[in-house]
Amino acid sequence: LAKTTQPISMDSYEGQEVNITCSHNNIATNDYITWYQQFPSQGPRFIIQGYKTKVTNEVASLFIPADRKSSTLSLPRVSLSDTAVYYCLLLSPGDSNYQLIWGAGTKLIIKP
Amino acid sequence: DTAVSQTPKYLVTQMGNDKSIKCEQNLGHDTMYWYKQDSKKFLKIMFSYNNKELIINETxxxxxxxxxxxxxxxxxxxxxxxxxxxxxxxxxxxxxxGQGKQYFGPGTRLTVT
Structure with a gap:
């Protein structure tokens, strides 16, 4: 059974680039990798999803090496408002083998 | 317009009682989920429904x-x-x-005393 592992917490400073890595050694062939952000007293919010190589959107980039055993969420030039918990999720589509495997979350604290 | 809404937002009750939490989405989605998040912030999926049919029923x-x-x-x-x-x-x-972008409601904080 696939499992995801993330650092429990990270600190950084405003204006820096932050990289959060998720390990998923037993990722299945059909699994997609998704990242969510959660602020206190709110539900998680989708950030980005990918299958392989690199995906970029307006808020983040997701780097996935060829073996797909890990993935790195990259937040460029963070601000104080990026302080949140970030979750890695493995998602395997399809009715017969549908799974959602969430990481334990990484608490990111951005300092001025 | 709220995409996914839950009621109530807070629920305080005593052991042994029966309670319900309601959820509605106005996005036209086919799949809905219930999650439990404990004090350590672990997200655990409980149920997943697709077109009103139970797909995932975790333990x-x-x-x-x-x-x-x-x-x-x-x-x-x-x-x-x-x-x-x-x-x-x-x-x-x-x-x-199997579509990764899930839209979450604001959560219901349940306290059992």
Whole structure:
């Protein structure tokens, strides 16, 4: 059974680039990798999803090496408002083998 | 317009009681979910419904029963509440099964005393 592992917490400073890595050694062939952000007293919010190589959107980039055993969420030039918990999720589509495997979350604290 | 809404936002009750949490989504999605988030912020999926059909039923006690009257609603009923049921419960929806972008509700904080 696939499992995801993330650092429990990270600190950084405003204006820096932050990289959060998720390990998923037993990722299945059909699994997609998704990242969510959660602020206190709110539900998680989708950030980005990918299958392989690199995906970029307006808020983040997701780097996935060829073996797909890990993935790195990259937040460029963070601000104080990026302080949140970030979750890695493995998602395997399809009715017969549908799974959602969430990481334990990484608490990111951005300092001025 | 709120995409995924839950009621109530807070629920305080005593052990042994029965309670329900309601969830509605106005996104036209086919798939809805219930999650439990404990004090350590672990997100645990409890149920997943696709077109009103139960797809995932993780190992949760029989005291928890989801009800989906239509595609837009997925309610959670809990019988004989226990102290360990205290948590934040999130409802979510996605366009279809296996589509990663889930939209979460604001959560219901359940406290059992």
């Amino acid at each position: 949760v006690p029989n005291r928890f029963s989801p009800k989906s009257p239509d595609k837009a609603h997925l309610n959670l009923h809990i019988n004989s509440l226990e102290l360990g049921d205290s948590a934040v419960y999130f409802c979510a929806s996605s366009p279809g099964l």
